[in-house]
Amino acid sequence: MRRRTNQPDTPITRAPAGERPNNPQADPNWDPIAIEWFESLFESGQSFFYERSDIAQARYVAEVMSRNLSQGQRVSGQLFASVISAASELLTTEGARRRLGVELTKSPSADMDAGLDELLNSYRDE
Template identity: 50%
Template sequence: MGTRGPIPKRSEERRRVNKDDGPALIQAPAGSPEGTPDLPDPDPLWHPIAADWYLSLRESGQAAFYEPSDWAVARYAAHVMSQVLLSERGPNGQLVAALNSVMSSLLTTEGDRRRARMELERKPAARQAPAGVTAIADYRASLGS
């Protein structure tokens, strides 16, 4: 998994589709994945932001690829995040950098997922017919008459 350089473009934004960019792109449906194991609830002593982050992973599309060891890393990251947020001395820069690295390894941001050649596809919203398109075309035609 590449971690340096610019974030690759999404597949629909790329111009050259015939260029081999390495391993195949993984496309997964966005949203809560099926078959997520029963996970422990957040520790009640965690900071609310850490608990929210941990719970958000359950609803994320990349969770479909998580193994039990990944969930253990997520709990560890949430615990460390909570300690940083609850610290009276304020955040330690090295600790925050290490936490960001752990979160990156869990592919928690779009940039991390694109670098790993993974895209989450949202279900397209139900399309409605464009309102009044034919009426405008009729109006323009009547002006030309």
């Protein structure tokens, strides 16, 4: 008889999610890159999982990002690593989503590369 060895030692405790807030607005005083990053979070599929605390964290990360970009100085490696780590916790990268078992799918009509699979399959068949 086989037994799974990768099950978590601690059982998962489930709790009801809070009410999903409306998409928050970026601070117009932020650097344009920080604004684009913040707004992109709520246009992405992972925002389905966001709670108010995630939005608060995103706001803080965007604020730090904006302040750093606005200084016009060399970007601190340590600050950059911290911002990327915090962004990863918001599931902004494919790797972060895979580690947590989150897979985002696109509808066929919204997928710009919909014909790519068919093209690759026909190429493989030749």
